[in-house]
Amino acid sequence: MADIKVAAYICKGCGLGERLDTDALVKIAQKDGKVPLAKSHDFLCNADGVAMIRNDIASEGVTHIMIGACSRRAKTEAFYFPENAVARANLREGVIWIRPDTEEARETTQDMAEDYIRMGCAEVKAMTAPGGNTNTGTSKTLLVVGGGVTGMTTAIEASKTGYPVVLVEKTGELGGWAGKLYKRTPVHEPFKSPADTGVADLVSQVQADSNIKVYLNATVARTDGAPGRFVVDIATESGATHTEDIGAIVQATGFTLYDMNKLPELGGGKSPNVIDQAGLEALAKAAAAGDGVIRRPSDNQPVKSVVFVQCAGQRDPSGTHLSYCSGYCCNASIKQAMYFKDANPDVDTTIIYTDLRTPGNGEDFYRSAQEKGVIFTKGRVAEVVPNGNTSTVKFHDLILDDPDAAEADVDLVVLATGQVANSGINIDALTKPQVEGQEGEPAAAGTVEVKPISILNLTYRQGPDVPQLKQGFTDSHFICFPYETRRTGIYTAGPVRRPMDIAQAREDATGAALKAIQALENAELGRAAHPRSGDLSFPKVRLEGCTQCKRCTVECPFGAIDEDEKRFPVFNESRCRRCGTCMGACPVRVISFENYSVNTVGAQIKAVDIPDEFSEKPRILILACENDAYPALDMAGMSRNEYSAFVRIIPIRCLGSVNTIWITDALNAGYDGVMMMGCKSGDEYQCHFVKGSELGRVRLSKIDDTLKTLNLEKERVRDLEVAITDIERVPDMINKYAAELVAVGPSPFKGF
Amino acid sequence: MSANTALAEKYRNNFLKEIEEQVEMGDWVKMCMQCGVCSGSCPTNFQSAWEHPPQELFMMIRAGKREEVLTTTSMWNCTSCYNCIVRCPRKLPITHIMHGIAEYAHRIGKAPKMQATRFFSGLFWKNATRTGRVNELKLSMGLYFKDGLGAGIKEGMKMKDVALGLMKAKRLNPFELFGGHKCKDQKGIQAMLKKAYEIERSRKAAKMAG
Numbered sequence: 027m028a029d030i031k032v033a034a035y036i037c038k039g040c041g042l043g044e045r046l047d048t049d050a051l052v053k054i055a056q057k058d059g060k061v062p063l064a065k066s067h068d069f070l071c072n073a074d075g076v077a078m079i080r081n082d083i084a085s086e087g088v089t090h091i092m093i094g095a096c097s098r099r100a101k102t103e104a105f106y107f108p109e110n111a112v113a114r115a116n117l118r119e120g121v122i123w124i125r126p127d128t129e130e131a132r133e134t135t136q137d138m139a140e141d142y143i144r145m146g147c148a149e150v151k152a153m154t155a156p157g158g159n160t161n162t163g164t165s166k167t168l169l170v171v172g173g174g175v176t177g178m179t180t181a182i183e184a185s186k187t188g189y190p191v192v193l194v195e196k197t198g199e200l201g202g203w204a205g206k207l208y209k210r211t212p213v214h215e216p217f218k219s220p221a222d223t224g225v226a227d228l229v230s231q232v233q234a235d236s237n238i239k240v241y242l243n244a245t246v247a248r249t250d251g252a253p254g255r256f257v258v259d260i261a262t263e264s265g266a267t268h269t270e271d272i273g274a275i276v277q278a279t280g281f282t283l284y285d286m287n288k289l290p291e292l293g294g295g296k297s298p299n300v301i302d303q304a305g306l307e308a309l310a311k312a313a314a315a316g317d318g319v320i321r322r323p324s325d326n327q328p329v330k331s332v333v334f335v336q337c338a339g340q341r342d343p344s345g346t347h348l349s350y351c352s353g354y355c356c357n358a359s360i361k362q363a364m365y366f367k368d369a370n371p372d373v374d375t376t377i378i379y380t381d382l383r384t385p386g387n388g389e390d391f392y393r394s395a396q397e398k399g400v401i402f403t404k405g406r407v408a409e410v411v412p413n414g415n416t417s418t419v420k421f422h423d424l425i426l427d428d429p430d431a432a433e434a435d436v437d438l439v440v441l442a443t444g445q446v447a448n449s450g451i452n453i454d455a456l457t458k459p460q461v462e463g464q465e466g467e468p469a470a471a472g473t474v475e476v477k478p479i480s481i482l483n484l485t486y487r488q489g490p491d492v493p494q495l496k497q498g499f500t501d502s503h504f505i506c507f508p509y510e511t512r513r514t515g516i517y518t519a520g521p522v523r524r525p526m527d528i529a530q531a532r533e534d535a536t537g538a539a540l541k542a543i544q545a546l547e548n549a550e551l552g553r554a555a556h557p558r559s560g561d562l563s564f565p566k567v568r569l570e571g572c573t574q575c576k577r578c579t580v581e582c583p584f585g586a587i588d589e590d591e592k593r594f595p596v597f598n599e600s601r602c603r604r605c606g607t608c609m610g611a612c613p614v615r616v617i618s619f620e621n622y623s624v625n626t627v628g629a630q631i632k633a634v635d636i637p638d639e640f641s642e643k644p645r646i647l648i649l650a651c652e653n654d655a656y657p658a659l660d661m662a663g664m665s666r667n668e669y670s671a672f673v674r675i676i677p678i679r680c681l682g683s684v685n686t687i688w689i690t691d692a693l694n695a696g697y698d699g700v701m702m703m704g705c706k707s708g709d710e711y712q713c714h715f716v717k718g719s720e721l722g723r724v725r726l727s728k729i730d731d732t733l734k735t736l737n738l739e740k741e742r743v744r745d746l747e748v749a750i751t752d753i754e755r756v757p758d759m760i761n762k763y764a765a766e767l768v769a770v771g772p773s774p775f776k777g778f
Numbered sequence: 779m780s781a782n783t784a785l786a787e788k789y790r791n792n793f794l795k796e797i798e799e800q801v802e803m804g805d806w807v808k809m810c811m812q813c814g815v816c817s818g819s820c821p822t823n824f825q826s827a828w829e830h831p832p833q834e835l836f837m838m839i840r841a842g843k844r845e846e847v848l849t850t851t852s853m854w855n856c857t858s859c860y861n862c863i864v865r866c867p868r869k870l871p872i873t874h875i876m877h878g879i880a881e882y883a884h885r886i887g888k889a890p891k892m893q894a895t896r897f898f899s900g901l902f903w904k905n906a907t908r909t910g911r912v913n914e915l916k917l918s919m920g921l922y923f924k925d926g927l928g929a930g931i932k933e934g935m936k937m938k939d940v941a942l943g944l945m946k947a948k949r950l951n952p953f954e955l956f957g958g959h960k961c962k963d964q965k966g967i968q969a970m971l972k973k974a975y976e977i978e979r980s981r982k983a984a985k986m987a988g
Contacts, residue, residue, distance in 0.1 A: 382811070392811070393809065393868070396808050396809050396811075397808075397809070399808065401794070401808075401840050402811070402812070402840075403837075403840065403841070404812050404837070423837070423841065425812055425833065425834055425837040426834060426837055426838060426841065426843075428841075431841065
């Protein structure tokens with residue numbers, strides 16, 4: 027950092043000039059911020075103001091810019107100086123908009139603004155302009171794993187956009203599960219009858235596309251590298267291995283039906299006349315090839331009565347079977363009942379359901395089935411008793427509250443068993459200690475669990491497949507980034523991500539294709555993918571100081587960091603999402619980003635002026651997640667929701683990036699309290715970096731020890747969940763905490 | 779063989795089909811999606827006044843509970859407020875179906891004999907068609923004595939003050955008990971009714987046979 031020149035600019039627009047003493051702020055920047063060049067401007071974000079800054083960069087050699095104006099989330103296009111390090115002091119949303127415009131409040135409001143100027147100046151000096159990752163690859167080829175509807179749609183959509191595709195399918199033909207269907211639920215007006223699956227059309231589109239290279243009877247044997255430069259080995263049936271250079275990957279490995287043999291009480295596996303939905307599709311296909319009459323498997327007699335059992339092994343609260351609803355099976359059973367009714371209205375078709383869920387335009391389809399005479403019975407099936415060529419379905423009728431209801435002499439029983447994701451190896455289970463076996467717990471008798479086979483065979487330190495949710499579907503940020511996995515450049519689409527039908531899978535496929543293309547383009551330019559899309563900073567490590575503790579490699583939520591033979595971390599920048607979890611984890615603080623580091627935040631914490639304990643001006647540090655909490659605070663300002671003037675807010679990339687040294691520093695410096703604002707963690711997390719807030723909280727849970735050594739009350743540190751919608755709640759939380767701290771009393775560390 | 783056994787024989791296990799073919803608007807029953815809005819909207823269904831609310835009746839029909847449906851008093855409680863029809867998301871004409879089932883149960887002799895609504899309907903019809911004019915005194919007396927002499931006197935004594943008030947206001951003429959007023963063309967009315975019965979009888983007979 028040889029010759030840096032810092033300039034500070036204070037805006038007077040948007041009422042800043044009237045509410046604040048901007049001349050004093052300029053002086054603060056010069057005196058406390060030690061900035062050689064400090065100016066104020068009436069309207070900094072207009073052409074004239076921006077031209078002033080540009081002129082200073084060109085003629086005065088300014089390298090580092092501190093802008094005291096609006097929030098860093100506002101006017102990002104006007105204040106865009108990619109060659110320079112830029113810090114923003116949030117005087118508008120963070121100060122004047124959250125403070126009352128009264129004479130009494132004037133002094134504390136000015137104090138607040140002055141501190142933000144000091145913090146901004148300190149921060150910018152600790153930064154350098156990010157230069158972008160240079161360890162990039164240029165492959166533009168998309169790998170699609172799985173040749174079902176999702177995979178084929180992904181391939182076609184990517185090819186249409188001009189990107190070459192390699193499609194790997196493990197069986198001998200394209201089509202997947204949908205290829206085995208007789209017909210599909212309708213997606214066009216008038217939604218009354220089953221429609222053609224459209225699979226043949228997709229297959230011919232894929233085969234006709236010279237941009238799509240298809241490997242049949244093939245699997246992914248090895249995936250190495252990072253977005254833009256994946257090297258993928260594809261193993262084919264003949265034993266030959268083909269190596270492809272890949273930019274990004276879409277995993278569309280679909281689902282398997284829940285095994286009905288696990289449902290003996292529903293007759294699964296006990297009679298050929300009890301089948302799952304796949305079994306009925308096969309019967310319907312066979313019938314269509316013959317005389318159109320669906321026959322029962324046991325004696326080949328035409329089916330005269332059929333019962334569909336919904337939620338078979340699904341939505342099970344006991345934990346034995348699937349806990350979730352697969353979402354598609356109600357429509358599928360309605361469709362299958364129509365196979366019978368459309369061919370012969372005299373066939374008795376009964377659907378026994380607890381809640382009929384027909385997403386999409388399924389309500390019309392449902393009504394059409396009622397018109398065709400399909401009987402819908404609300405009940406919970408207790409038992410299916412096969413007896414010769416027929417079965418008796420015993421159920422609890424939930425409308426009539428009749429626990430002994432039954433359908434007797436049923437020719438065919440169809441179980442709607444639901445989707446289980448083909449998501450490969452559960453890598454979290456791999457790392458869990460295997461204590462059950464040691465305690466001598468007997469293995470479940472008679473069941474042979476098929477060990478899942480890895481799909482991607484990643485060479486990553488954290489395991490060969492993408493992480494899963496507890497239900498086995500691949501993990502993704504469900505609300506904001508549905509297709510993203512926790513492996514950058516690898517996307518999942520279709521039923522491997524969550525249960526879904528063909529229409530949803532096709533939508534998913536299109537979305538994932540476009541996301542994958544974005545990822546490989548960003549990777550080539552050395553930029554981050556979502557959620558810090560376009561970010562040029564990346565983690566740098568000072569290996570001399572590394573103690574090989576492996577916390578960064580273990581904690582990285584995205585598996586971006588591998589280890590070399592000496593157990594030093596190897597950063598794969600293209601896989602990194604720039605959350606800073608590694609930086610927060612590092613006990614020796616050798617990991618940093620050019621514009622975000624232990625220093626940039628630490629310098630801000632130290633720059634705040636701490637009044638003595640008799641001034642009755644406490645200081646509260648807020649470390650606010652930039653994805654949810656900080657926007658919520660900004661929006662609180664936009665709605666003029668006032669909060670305490672004693673808080674000093676520092677945006678952080680993620681709760682996971684919080685290094686505990688910041689909290690220790692703050693408490694040592696005499697802050698009265700520290701508020702941590704992060705996203706919801708746990709199974710229903712909202713963290714944009716998936717595990718960041720959880721890991722951050724685990725780290726913070728140990729802060730009590732630190733407080734004890736400092737002889738401080740545990741109220742001094744508060745961990746809070748804040749969502750982006752907490753615009754009303756967040757000021758309230760701040761004010762309550764400020765009042766609580768008054769009761770605790772001032773920090774004993776003031777004035778040292 | 780009674781009408782009931784003949785029809786039960788004809789449809790055997792398929793009560794839904796029987797309702798669809800025999801009951802006015804009965805073909806709507808299959809379209810019910812069991813949301814329960816009708817039962818929740820019914821103003822007479824408080825305090826379990828209905829043994830089986832409409833949604834449940836529809837389910838019972840699909841489940842083939844013929845005897846229970848036809849002998850229940852439930853649909854006789856309907857006062858035709860039309861709340862259910864207005865609210866039904868599937869647009870079922872529930873009020874009409876209720877009356878349809880009641881009428882069918884009555885037609886084949888399964889309706890509960892002493893159910894008040896049914897009893898009153900019969901009473902009203904007899905009363906009105908005898909002279910062409912409704913004799914209100916006889917009608918209300920008939921209803922009071924539905925459950926026997928003692929109960930009738932008790933009920934009458936309870937209503938005594940109302941009756942005296944009505945008499946004072948010249949709204950009730952005690953001499954109506956003896957004969958009462960009539961419409962002018964007695965013979966014409968009877969001929970009209972005879973023809974109407976004839977038409978209805980042949981239509982329903984055809985339906986039941988068909």
